[in-house]
Amino acid sequence: MKKILFPILILAAALSLSAQDFSIARFKGDRKAAVSFTFDDGYLDQYTLAVPELERRGWRGTFWIVPTRIDHWGVKPLMSWEQIKELSDKGHEMSNHGLTHAHITQIPSEEVPHEIHDADTILAAHTGKFPITYCFAYGDCNPDIIKMAAENRVGIRFNQKTLGGSNTCTSLTGDLKKAIDDGEWLITMTHAMLDGYDQFEKIEDFTEFLDIVKKYETDLWIDTFENIASYTELQKATSLSVRKKSETTFVITPSCSLDQEIFKLTLTFRVDRKPSDSVKIKQGGKMLETRKVKNRWMAEINPFNGPITVKYIQSL
Ligand SMILES: [Zn+2]
Numbered sequence: 001m002k003k004i005l006f007p008i009l010i011l012a013a014a015l016s017l018s019a020q021d022f023s024i025a026r027f028k029g030d031r032k033a034a035v036s037f038t039f040d041d042g043y044l045d046q047y048t049l050a051v052p053e054l055e056r057r058g059w060r061g062t063f064w065i066v067p068t069r070i071d072h073w074g075v076k077p078l079m080s081w082e083q084i085k086e087l088s089d090k091g092h093e094m095s096n097h098g099l100t101h102a103h104i105t106q107i108p109s110e111e112v113p114h115e116i117h118d119a120d121t122i123l124a125a126h127t128g129k130f131p132i133t134y135c136f137a138y139g140d141c142n143p144d145i146i147k148m149a150a151e152n153r154v155g156i157r158f159n160q161k162t163l164g165g166s167n168t169c170t171s172l173t174g175d176l177k178k179a180i181d182d183g184e185w186l187i188t189m190t191h192a193m194l195d196g197y198d199q200f201e202k203i204e205d206f207t208e209f210l211d212i213v214k215k216y217e218t219d220l221w222i223d224t225f226e227n228i229a230s231y232t233e234l235q236k237a238t239s240l241s242v243r244k245k246s247e248t249t250f251v252i253t254p255s256c257s258l259d260q261e262i263f264k265l266t267l268t269f270r271v272d273r274k275p276s277d278s279v280k281i282k283q284g285g286k287m288l289e290t291r292k293v294k295n296r297w298m299a300e301i302n303p304f305n306g307p308i309t310v311k312y313i314q315s316l
Helices: 002-015 044-056 081-089 109-127 143-150 169-182 204-215 225-237
Strands: 022-024 033-040 062-065 093-096 185-190 220-222 238-244 249-256 267-272 278-283 291-293 296-301 308-313
Touching: 022 238, 022 249, 033 044, 033 169, 033 225, 044 081, 044 204, 062 081, 081 093, 081 109, 093 109, 093 225, 109 143, 169 185, 169 204, 185 225, 225 238, 225 267, 267 278, 278 296
Parallel strands: 033 062, 033 185, 033 220, 062 093
Antiparallel strands: 022 267, 238 249, 249 308, 267 296, 278 308, 291 296
């Protein structure tokens, strides 16, 4: 009996619609991997040296700010509120690194909510944007504190790779290539550029890595920590149910358990089909802009905006 059943199942699968024709890309734009450049503690030379290098290449970074350390920290010059606001307005992410940069597991428990939430409030008052990511000072945390910090956020920075005086281009290039091969998200962490903790010997040690990333740019989604964290969580939490409406029309309904007030990015929806066919994709009554790469069509969908209609226009 088993010997007969197996080929029948294969045949049935070949004839029916495969839900695998419809999927959501791991990264926006169906790029192979993602990169975020993140910078800790708000050093002034991140503003003067790193930002122009990122912007020259069309990229935006993430800066973890300590709202009680502005203008300077001891003798080290830090960014001013004006500079922080300017970067925020230009699309860089200016986010929460704790109110006082405390070892958060070592302060009295009643101070922990202030360390986390008061920093949000102050940053939002200066930038006009409420932080939806977090980065623990010294990486110090425990499960209860992580739970508190994760509330109403798209992500917390873990798993970063140092990009600084102690770790420059050579080993990070290996990490970048591995991220591309494995479909992963590379998150770099830099402190001071030339003046402060883990500073580079010379700025070229930083730009050399940016130039390598630039070479692989067509494979990469390079964006802020917030955007890539947000997409990653949405992608994981969204499922698609597929219904065949007619020989050429399919209705794909996304469902997503996350809070749409926080998770606001669109997802890259993919349709795999014969290269000679063309495809029309609609959501919420609107025709979506489609892009074709080899046998795949893509469109940006909103996982909270109801069913997606895919109509094939078959070639003869
Ligand atoms: Zn720090």
